[in-house]
Amino acid sequence: MxxxxxxxxxxxxxxxxxxxxxxxxxxxxxxxxxxVSGPGRWDLLEVDSARHHLFISRSDRVQVVDTTSGKEVGTIPGTDGVHGIVIGSGGHGYTSNGKSNSVTEFDLATLQRVRDLPVSGKSPDAMFHDAGSHHLFVFNAKSNNASVLDTTSGKEIATIAFDGNPELAVADGHGHIYLNIESTAQLVEIDAASAKVTHTWKMxxxxxxxxxxxxxxxxxxxxxxxxxxxxxxxxxxxxxxxxxxxxxxxxxxxxxxxxxxxxxxxxxxxxxxxxxxxxxxxxxxxxxxxxxxxxxxxxxxxSDHRAYTVAAKFGPVPAGEKRPPMIDGSFSVLVLAPQGK
Structure with a gap:
């Protein structure tokens, strides 16, 4: 009570x-x-402020849009079941590929693939890059854990187990990562340097x-x-x-x-x-x-206080199906800006 x-x-x-x-x-x-052209549903977004690039996950690829013009400027292919994109250090970015249980490292300037890094978890989804430790935390939706990758060697150096399936994460800039656990309504605090859970709080x-x-x-x-x-x-x-x-x-x-x-x-x-x-x-x-x-x-x-979201239009759900089809040509980016800017 x-x-x-x-x-x-x-x-x-x-x-x-x-x-x-x-x-x-x-x-x-x-x-x-x-x-934005082409088929494919979507999940997470990322922005490279320095290069004015918006990254959009699109099922089997990442599309890149110039935020100064709104034009498509590139594609990172071969990211099967892509969910998350993060900006790392040393001029590289990363995608989480849910269907291949891997991470793709790519060059932020050229958008070219550098290497593919396997993870032991199932269905990698959201990610977080910790600049201080050079660790990439890959949150695996179907194995209820995180794969911790050393971005220098490209090797998985640790795993972190959770009580339920991990969702999105954020950090305080002082070595602490905060993660939502969707199925158990928990907030988890992770020490980035040691790659260990320090607190678990019920919400x-x-x-x-x-x-x-x-x-x-x-x-x-x-x-x-x-x-x-x-x-x-x-x-x-x-x-x-x-x-x-x-x-x-x-x-x-x-x-x-x-x-x-x-x-x-x-x-x-x-x-x-x-x-x-x-x-x-x-x-x-x-x-x-x-x-x-x-x-x-x-x-x-x-850098300019603008935010980006994406959306599409859908038709009626076909008989025997669970999801409605996306209408061709309806996918777009919405630019959200403070009034007067």
């Missing part, structure tokens, strides 16, 4: 009304829509956390939950700070420290919820920006 009362208190103080009167809150627009009132972002200045982790809440956790203690009401179908999140905005794309609601950080423990939802149904993942370019 005490736990239920505590959660009710969190929701009552944190789920501020839409368009709350929050000083200096930033609102967003869909500044542009860029068509009460959060179902199937997926998207994650972090306000490092306030030591707050934001996890998007399928029961239409944003869970805010104290990264030092694991304490539940707030539960903020959001829309339906989140699969990603981003935080811009310059605008103090948490950006949550909602694939089922077809909106971007913008939540302003009023203080370490105070949050106000200031906008639900119409985007497009299926726009559920996001990446932020902190």
């Amino acid at each position: 005490k736990r239920l009362l505590a959660l009710a208190s969190l929701l009552s103080v944190s789920a501020a009304p839409l368009l709350a009167a929050t000083a200096n809150a930033t609102h967003y627009d869909v500044a542009a829509t860029w068509p 009460d009132g959060c179902e199937e956390p997926s998207g994650i972002a972090m306000d490092a200045a306030h030591h707050r982790v934001f996890s998007t939950c399928q029961n239409k809440v944003l869970a805010v956790t104290d990264a030092d203690s694991g304490r539940a700070v707030a539960r903020v009401a959001i829309g339906e179908g989140p699969d990603g999140a981003a935080f811009d420290p310059a605008t103090k905005s948490v950006l949550v794309p909602l694939g089922k609601s077809g909106v971007l919820d913008v939540i302003h950080v009023d203080g370490a423990n105070r949050y106000s939802k200031v906008q639900s920006l119409p985007t497009q149904t299926s726009a559920r993942t996001i990446i932020l370019d902190e």
